[in-house]
Amino acid sequence: MLFALCCGCQTLQHRSMLSTPPNCDARMLECLPRELDKVTVPTYRIEPPDVLTIDVVQQVAQSTYQLQIGDVLAITVMGAFPEEPIAGDYQIEAGGVVALGYGYGSVEIAGNTVGQAKLLIEQHLLEQLRDPQVSLSLRDVAQFQPISGEHMVGSDGTISLGQYGSVPLVGLTLDEARMAIADHLSPYFANPQVSVSVYAFNSKVYYIVTQGGGTGDGLVRLPFTGNETVMDALSQINGLSYVSSSRMWIARPQHDGQGSQILPIDWEGITQRAEVRSNYQILPGDRIFIAHNSLVAFDETIAKLTSPFERIFGFTLLGTGTVSRLSGKVLNNNKQVVLFSPN
Numbered sequence: 067m068l069f070a071l072c073c074g075c076q077t078l079q080h081r082s083m084l085s086t087p088p089n090c091d092a093r094m095l096e097c098l099p100r101e102l103d104k105v106t107v108p109t110y111r112i113e114p115p116d117v118l119t120i121d122v123v124q125q126v127a128q129s130t131y132q133l134q135i136g137d138v139l140a141i142t143v144m145g146a147f148p149e150e151p152i153a154g155d156y157q158i159e160a161g162g163v164v165a166l167g168y169g170y171g172s173v174e175i176a177g178n179t180v181g182q183a184k185l186l187i188e189q190h191l192l193e194q195l196r197d198p199q200v201s202l203s204l205r206d207v208a209q210f211q212p213i214s215g216e217h218m219v220g221s222d223g224t225i226s227l228g229q230y231g232s233v234p235l236v237g238l239t240l241d242e243a244r245m246a247i248a249d250h251l252s253p254y255f256a257n258p259q260v261s262v263s264v265y266a267f268n269s270k271v272y273y274i275v276t277q278g279g280g281t282g283d284g285l286v287r288l289p290f291t292g293n294e295t296v297m298d299a300l301s302q303i304n305g306l307s308y309v310s311s312s313r314m315w316i317a318r319p320q321h322d323g324q325g326s327q328i329l330p331i332d333w334e335g336i337t338q339r340a341e342v343r344s345n346y347q348i349l350p351g352d353r354i355f356i357a358h359n360s361l362v363a364f365d366e367t368i369a370k371l372t373s374p375f376e377r378i379f380g381f382t383l384l385g386t387g388t389v390s391r392l393s394g395k396v397l398n399n400n401k402q403v404v405l406f407s408p409n
Contacts, residue, residue: 098329099347100295101336107292107349112235112243113269114219120247120262122213127256128180128204135162135176136208139183143191144199146170155205170194180204213251216265230254240264267291270350274299279309279358280366294348296331306333306356313357316346 099105112118135158143152147169156164162176166187173190175183184202191198217225223236233250235243244262251258270290277283288302296316306312316329335341
């Protein structure tokens with residue numbers, strides 16, 4: 067009470083106004099995107115290590131596809147023997163041959179297109195039939211590797227499509243990536259239909275740095291999706307801890323690499339009074355810095371200074387007590403305690 071009387075009367079300012087970091091321009095703060103006044107971020111560019119979801123409708127072109135072992139063909143022959151018709155699904159067996167039946171034998175067609183295989187079967191059947199008319203179509207592809215699923219962009223900026231090779235996608239938009247994948251698959255499939263979306267935004271991130279009050283700073287790396295504000299970001303770490311204070315700001319790097327832009331955050335304003343002025347929209351590369359509580363930091367500093375002496379004094383007291391016990395002197399009694407052995 068005496069200390070309060072000695073201080074006299076004075077006007078108290080809001081804490082956030084006293085803790086505004088340097089290098090912040092009030093005129094620039096007015097045009098920055100914030101809650102209720104967000105902007106659309108530039109078109110997303112793919113970078114490592116983003117994870118993309120790719121869906122592809124894979125339809126092989128029968129005019130150019132070369133038949134392989136395990137493929138299934140639908141074969142129908144008009145003019146075959148009535149007791150042994152040729153109609154149904156036939157699989158290309160080991161050796162690249164298709165077995166037409168006991169009376170017709172086998173024909174080697176692996177490595178040929180559907181049209182070429184049809185001619186080979188007709189030539190083979192002409193040896194036994196007068197006028198065979200063959201109808202052949204590709205029913206199933208054995209070595210058909212699915213492409214649809216999640217694909218990570220590698221460190222070299224490409225995604226791997228398995229046996230169909232790799233496609234460079236770094237720096238492309240999603241539409242450009244879709245067209246690049248479709249062009250790459252066009253030699254393997256007939257008019258491939260491709261769709262691309264971002265499954266995990268791993269290349270665009272922002273950071274939350276929490277000052278630890280002398281016990282070490284904390285760092286959290288969060289993915290950027292384009293719609294986060296300061297409150298959205300701090301909700302990812304469940305708000306402020308006991309060590310943190312309400313002093314915080316955003317350090318935004320400049321594209322030219324010259325310095326950074328400091329954006330002060332009024333924590334009490336955006337939480338207690340629903341003020342959106344400092345609830346800025348987060349951009350890739352932002353660092354949200356949360357300063358520690360000065361009293362907690364001071365307490366930790368004192369603890370660091372006194373901790374070695376406490377350990378020394380504790381060890382000294384423990385050693386003194388142990389020596390006193392072993393010497394036979396108990397408390398203030400001058401008599402010595404004689405220890406008798408069982409023998």
